Amino acid sequence: MTLAPPGPPPVLPADNAHLIGGDWVPAASGEVIEVLNPATGQVLARVPRGTAADVDAAVSAATAAFPAWRDTSPSARAALLTRWAALIDERESELDQLESQEVGRPHWGPTPMAGMLRFIAGQADKVSGLSLPAHSPDVLGLTLREPYGVVGSVIPWNAPGPMFANDVGAAIAAGNTIVIKPAEDAPLTPLALARLALEAGIPPGVVNVVTGYGPEAGAAIPAHPGVARMSFTGSPATGSAVMEACAKRIIPLHLELGGKSPQVVLADADLAAAIPAIVRGITLNTGQICAAGSRVVVDRSVHAEVVRGLAEGLASVTVGPWYENVQMGPLINATQRERVLGYLDAGRQEGAELVVGGGVPSGERFDDGFFVEATLFDRVEPGMRIAQEEIFGPVLSVIPVDGPEEALAVANGTDYGLVASVWTSDVGKAVTMSRGLQAGQVAVNAALGAGLIGGPFGGYKRSGFGRTMGADAVLNYTQVKTVSLRGTA
Structure with a gap:
């Protein structure tokens, strides 16, 4: 029996809007991208065709939100991630249908996003430094783990929901704010997840989603002077271009570039x-x-x-x-x-x-x-x-x-x-x-x-470098500062 395809579920935000600073806005240019149903070729929705101007607005919003988010108690961050996970559980069927529509896959079991976020939330308040030995007893040495600031991410279309939760969850759990670009072929599930993040109480500007094409919006993220760290998942050719942009600015990068398993x-x-x-x-x-x-x-x-x-x-x-x-x-x-x-x-x-x-x-x-x-x-x-x-x-x-x-x-x-x-x-x-x-x-x-x-995921050789999903997922979004304290007489 052939069934009639359902329309996009109501968890999807407004048509032609991406998320910048807590607001659902069109592209600065006013241009749109049509997202197609790969089973029928019909238009599912329209999203903004973002460019460097939209990325700049998103980085500005993330920069403004960063100090307060950085200073939010890690336990409070964990609680917000847990609330986000609960909302995903409540809308699991809708999210699964949405991702199935835009990617074209049949149902393949429970969606993993809520579980991923709960795992990450458990790490948020476990980030700690070390006490260090000193040459004299009046010196105290320690390390601090601090967020980078505004981080960037570009994710692919094959599993947009899990990819979004994995990158965004770890980044903001560590106290960073993020600008993320989903693939133009499958941006709808990330937009829906971002909507639920706002509903969970994650402050405006902490999570920013810019939709658009890779050469226009994606390339603008690692090139932006306000982005302090990048994550990219996709092809080796594009990964090399992202790495080159990061090298020019000397910012750290995580790459996951596929396999031939x-x-x-x-x-x-x-x-x-x-x-x-x-x-x-x-x-x-x-x-x-x-x-x-x-x-x-x-x-x-x-x-x-x-x-x-x-x-x-x-x-x-x-x-x-x-x-x-x-x-x-x-x-x-x-x-x-x-x-x-x-x-x-x-x-x-x-x-x-x-x-x-x-x-x-x-x-x-x-x-x-x-x-x-x-x-x-x-x-x-x-x-x-x-x-x-x-x-x-x-x-x-x-x-x-x-x-x-x-x-x-x-x-x-x-x-x-x-x-x-x-x-x-x-x-x-x-x-x-x-x-x-x-x-x-x-x-x-x-x-x-x-x-x-919690098995770390990442590659050898041309499959990239860095690891996600493991016990160090949140630590990977922090940088280490050494502090020495000497008292005064």
């Missing part, structure tokens, strides 16, 4: 557990997840069985708009669909064996959206583009290897190092592989991590 399947793996998890891991959010395990590095002794199982699993994946009972939705936009289809062509041209998928689903219901088929390539060589470059789509590349040593070499043989998985029933092999894999996170017998609370 291996699923290492050893000969003794439990294939009944591994195969469906790998299928789910690459089709979740239509493969538009930085941690998606897109390379299956499989021992040759179980290669045929793994390919057969993956082919059956991917062929059975149901595709459609988010409001239907399907497993996979569309890609985010037409550009991303053309990008993914280009990689499918490249895989064929380079000699990989196409097993399943390789195109777009047929039928009138798919004509107006940005759908692609879940795709499996076998006998992929490690140097092929589909094995080296982040596709950001539901495309699996199977690379057969002979034994754990070759598996480790192939798994590490890309410029990325975000996430890796190992499938084995041998604890010794699991330990060896976990130590040897060049990745910021390694999951044993799980496709997208094992469901940890």
Whole structure:
């Protein structure tokens, strides 16, 4: 049965308004961006096309709000974050529907934003310094951890709600104020979360959201002289540009730049557990997840069985708009669909064996959206583009290897190092592989991590540097000051 798509839920703020200093205002230029439903191509909402002028206004508002927010008791900040989390819980269904509409994903379980904010709130009043030894007894030495001031963030479109909560929560818990730009393709959930932050009592100017295009609004944030620290999640090319802007101003930066994550399947793996998890891991959010395990590095002794199982699993994946009972939705936009289809062509041209998928689903219901088929390539060589470059789509590349040593070499043989998985029933092999894999996170017998609370997230190599989500999330938004005190006679 085909259901009629619902409209945007009421948690969304007013049309054509972003948040600057507690006010919902249009862009200074008056221009707008249309946010499209990727399943239908229809307009969901219109948001301001912000530019450097809007960023400047947001930084001014954040600067004005900073002294009072910095001096607010950390316990009071924690209480406001907890209240924000409670409001998110109350509107969870609406927020989930909103993100599903703008990203195109089917429902994938409880939204994580409230839990993330509660975890962060628990750190807000645990930030502490050290007492330091001194050369003489009349000197007292200590360190203080202080916020940077106004911090900036640019987040991507694949998981806008969690990305927003993660960056904003940690930044303001530490006493900073923030200017954040969501992706132009998926700004609606961040705007809705910002609305709830205001309702929770977080003061105006502490959280500012500027919508717009990357080269216009996004680039203006690290370039602004009032921004003291940056966070960026997105592509390596844009990350390099952000890093260059930060280098010019000599401000610290956190980068998370994607991955080409291996699923290492050893000969003794439990294939009944591994195969469906790998299928789910690459089709979740239509493969538009930085941690998606897109390379299956499989021992040759179980290669045929793994390919057969993956082919059956991917062929059975149901595709459609988010409001239907399907497993996979569309890609985010037409550009991303053309990008993914280009990689499918490249895989064929380079000699990989196409097993399943390789195109777009047929039928009138798919004509107006940005759908692609879940795709499996076998006998992929490690140097092929589909094995080296982040596709950001539901495309699996199977690379057969002979034994754990070759598996480790192939798994590490890309410029990325975000996430890796190992499938084995041998604890010794699991330990060896976990130590040897060049990745910021390694999951044993799980496709997208094992469901940890507070596990630090970040990359090796071209996947970026810095960590979020862990026990140091709030500390990472502070800088250390050394103080020495000497009494007077």
